[in-house]
Amino acid sequence: MRVVVVDDHAMFRRGVSAELGSTGAGRVEVVAEAADVDEAVAAVTAHRPDVVLLDVHLPGGGGVEVIRRVNDSEVRFLALSVSDAAEDVIGTIRGGARGYVTKTITGPELVDAIARVSDGDAVFSPRLAGFVLDAFAGAGLSADLASVDEDLDRLTEREREVMRLIARGYSYKEVAKELFISIKTVETHMSSVLRKLQLSSRHELTRWASDRRLL
Known part of the structure; x- marks a missing residue:
């Protein structure tokens, strides 16, 4: 193959x-x-x-x-x-x-x-x-996804990746290793994510992502 x-x-x-x-x-x-x-x-x-x-x-x-x-x-x-x-x-x-x-x-x-x-x-x-x-199967998940598109559209693709890993409890160091980027870059993306989503902490981000079935 x-x-x-x-x-x-x-x-x-x-x-x-x-x-x-x-x-x-x-x-x-x-x-x-x-x-x-x-x-x-x-x-x-x-x-x-x-x-x-x-x-x-x-x-x-x-x-x-x-x-x-x-x-x-x-x-x-x-x-x-x-x-x-x-x-x-x-x-x-x-x-x-x-x-x-x-x-x-x-x-x-x-x-x-x-x-x-x-x-x-x-x-x-x-x-x-x-x-x-x-x-x-038309179970309604697609409708749920449509409702979070507007929020996600504010984020770049890399910010989405960082957001999901941080929301799952990864440390900045673990995120950096997973995505092959520097810890400073993770910090920069995280700051941008919180600003764009109007959140103030990792705890709020985790709750935000969980509510939207992104974890």
Whole structure:
């Protein structure tokens, strides 16, 4: 199975490629990597892989923009993201991805997920499947998501990532390590998040995110 790995963190891309080369030896070949939307579209167009491992939040428009611009029914997309927020999962699936797994997945599990998506199956991390079932069964989750779009639109993609991790109780140091950014950058994003959402503390942010089903 020929795979393109798309993520804006070079260290993470290299790690995934190395893991697939080791765990998926003989089953998976990483034919290209890309760091943003334009690079991803160019790589997929040039290599026409079986599966694209796609981060949700990318410079240039995000993972859904890659799917839209490629517009090739023969290429299947599997989202691989740090985010397990409902609006990211549902938005990406509605955008055309065949599956969505989080970056806590193990190497063997990822190889299996790639194989299943390549075969045409839909694959989700266990906790995420409920979001998708609810949304596409018309259980009202999509309406709930619409009500928080206005708040989330105030935040950049990176601020959303920082916001979710901080709201889950991560320390600034842990967030920096998770997102491959400096602690000072985390602090800057956090200040911006609190200002834009008109909140005054981590406690208020956690409550805000919990009320909106973003944790």
